[in-house]
Amino acid sequence: MIKKVQDLARKWLEGKEVDAIFGLKEQDGYIAPYLFADASELDNLTISTEYRLCYTCRPPKENILALMQRREPNTKIGIVARGCEERALVELAKRGQVDLDKVKIMGIACTPEEAKECRCERPYPNNLVIGERVEGVSGDENINTLLNKSLPERLEFWRHELSKCIKCYGCRNVCPMCFCKDCKMEQEVFSKTGWLPPEIPMFHFIRFYHISERCIGCGQCEKACPVDIPLLTIFKLLRKDVKDLFDYEAGMDVEQEAPLLTTLDEMPMKEEVPSGV
């Protein structure tokens, strides 16, 4: 599999189909995202479920691909993308962040083990280039256990989990869909700043709602959480709600309009600010 990825990357680079390949590089046993501009380096190109190639750089507060495209608009970048990464790119393009004309996606399939590890429902890209498509996991034990509890028990479960939060913003920072310059999680109007644990549930709910219809289910938020809050569980439930309510799944098609992404032809409703405030 990795050999095929390296060979195709070499072909793309040498054939000038792309100017660089964005993938994972292994060095001294450590793996990290890297932009391969020279075919001779491609022996170090690797694949791993540990890292994704769609994330927002901070402080620029911009997706890494968007940042690269803004710095060098004429560079065509090839990207080794799993299903979730392809979906992230589609959503980013839909929201005007990334120009897909300047990206060539090398879609790779995940193995059954990888799909299981990520509890992934769709472990393959729509444009599969390398690997065998395997079906995603159906059903989710964590969700079933949760849904079998009574409502007060579920509330207590989440209250306990969220009370562990140390406000690292890691869930937001790794999220491929969290690219707002003006993040609502940071604002005192939504949850009190400078306090641990951050206000329950508002600090988290503001992100849950904000991301609900763009979440592509990669689970990076859960993996970044230092206190093991089961964030993938809640996002899977949200994704299901979006599917049931709007028959919409994030990341499928650039042309498909997101249900909560509306154009405001007129000024938004003015907030009533009571006098004297």
Added chain:
Amino acid sequence: MEYKNVLTTCPYCGAGCNFYLQVLNGELVGVLPCKSHTVSQGKLCIKGWNASEFVISKERLSKPLIKRNGSFIEASWDEALDTIAKKLKEYKEIDPDSIAVLSSAKCTNEENYLMMKFARAVLGTNNVDHCARLCHASTVVGLGQSFGSGAMTNSIRELEDADCILIIGSNTAEQHPLIARYILRAKEKGAKLIVVDPRAITLTQFADYHLRQRPGTDVAVFNGFMNLILAEGLEDKEFIKERAEGFEELRETVKIYTPEHVEKITGIPKDKLIAAATTYAKAEHASIVYSMGITQHTTGVDNVSSSANLAMLTGNVGKPSTGVNPLRGQNNVQGACDMGALPNVYSGYQSVTDENMRAKFEDAWKTKLPEKPGLTVVEMMNEAAKSNIKAMYIMGENPMISDPDISHVREGLENLEFLAVQDIFLTETAQLADVVLPATSYAEKEGTFTSTERLVQMVRKAIEPLGESSADWQIICDLAKAMGSKEFEYGAPADIMDEIASLTPSYAGIVYERLQRGGLQWPCPSKEHPGTPYLHKEKFSRANGKGKFFGIEFKEPAELPDEEYPFILSTGRIIFHFHTGTMTRKTELLNKEVPTGYVEINPKDAERLGIVAGELVSVQTRRGQIETKALITERVPEGVIFIPFHFAECAANVLTNPALDPVAKIPEYKVCAAKIEKYQVSSTLKASPGFTIPPRITRANIPSKGRR
């Protein structure tokens, strides 16, 4: 286009998390967690996530500065180095001990080693110390006398498998967030959590027992635990017999510390104390975690040795998921101590008064070395005020915010005839200097940091130095050469580590080639040795191999509340900022979370004094006065107020007591007597010009447009 990720070690706390620095076309564009790292495992705290922002701050120093007629003028490196070399030579010729050096727990091992070598071999003085004096000097002494090694006995990840964790004087979730991760994981797996802290810290919500002792009564708490354990026969008799000495002395001392007596001293209800002590004693694997809550007292060494007593009494040393685990505050405070940036020891805690040790270093450095141990941080400031210290060289420290009784520190520093500072920012301390040298941050240099679990890890260069700044190790070498030394010829930090390894038994096996694939925990005595996850497995590091019990009586803090100053003032840190704020206060998100300081006061005290939430109040002690906002909260008990020390405009250390532990010379930051009053306009205008109340974000001043 070039885009790479450079693996490095976090520059904030001592947890030793690793992350990647993202570099796009030579420019730093962010942080990415490292999934395969032993401690961080792909996670970070809010400071780690934002650790690239201050590096590229516009406030970074980019050129050497020389003060002329009271203001700084940009200078060339040659001019600045010549000025410093000339001055230091003058003082050296008259009396080397009129010079003092502060090394830095923020800098690498290599830099700390060079700084202590510079002080001893070039300047000829043992007057070298650093901020470890202010945080864990009592650990180095206390665990040193009890176990023979003043470092964390076990490893961070072992906490996850403990059956009981006793946390005393550590607000772990805020100060060492990624260590709290393993405490919470232990809790989820069924471990019992005992928090001993006057404040209701973040972890207390998960604690099985929260013992709220009166500040400064920790020895009584430990003795109370041990009294009960002995009364109930819960001690580990075999361990005591085989592995330790001095037990009779301990038994005699703790006899009077019955639960009733301890309740009187500490205010902890005796039933709670009994339940917690029993839980700790009965656990198969019990870990003690502590930090500055017990070290920063005039009884700091007593507190630390008491924790060692308790662990040995129950046989909780020398096996996984047990031990006495001091959490060190700075990224490389462990390393700075290991490297001998201390007035009494060379690297590896080899004593300057030991002739054989001294001969070894004299031989390696080809020069005579001073015999008399030097001055500690607070002593240096005192001697500067008395004109006995005339010149100071400070690398990457900011005593103008971090040391106790800042007015006195200012007096000392202003009284110096010559002060040189090397730093990445023009700190409050650098502003007082005659010459300032621009250093590089962790992101622009190579080296190693040693984390709190004795893990030596690589710091890698991600970007080129900003402006004309230069790496600290390079600056020290240049300065040593300017002073005529020939013993500072190093091609790269790896060469310095080779010299460290050749002179330091616990680091003998450390070499860059090995570190590239992951850290090594000292002691690592040979190039084949895998490193040591936990200490004292078969024997202790003391000369006879035994641990030592000390019978320690409770002593009151140096300054107690009275009629005039009725409150106990305690100081500390918060998760959103770090130490003197030089890095975190240049980070947007952290400033948004907490823009300035405050004083925590209990609702009942606030009501009694008529203080309302957010109101500006004046806090006074015998040292000074500050104005700050009142934060009314039950996090502090009645009679106790708490101020975070990060904020220069309302600096807690204007108030703190410089009274020292007699042995470790650590100041009593955690207890002093204070009064708190409603703010009077007239006094403030004089006392603190430039203080502004930060604007509050309210719904009214948030624009409604532009929401996504």
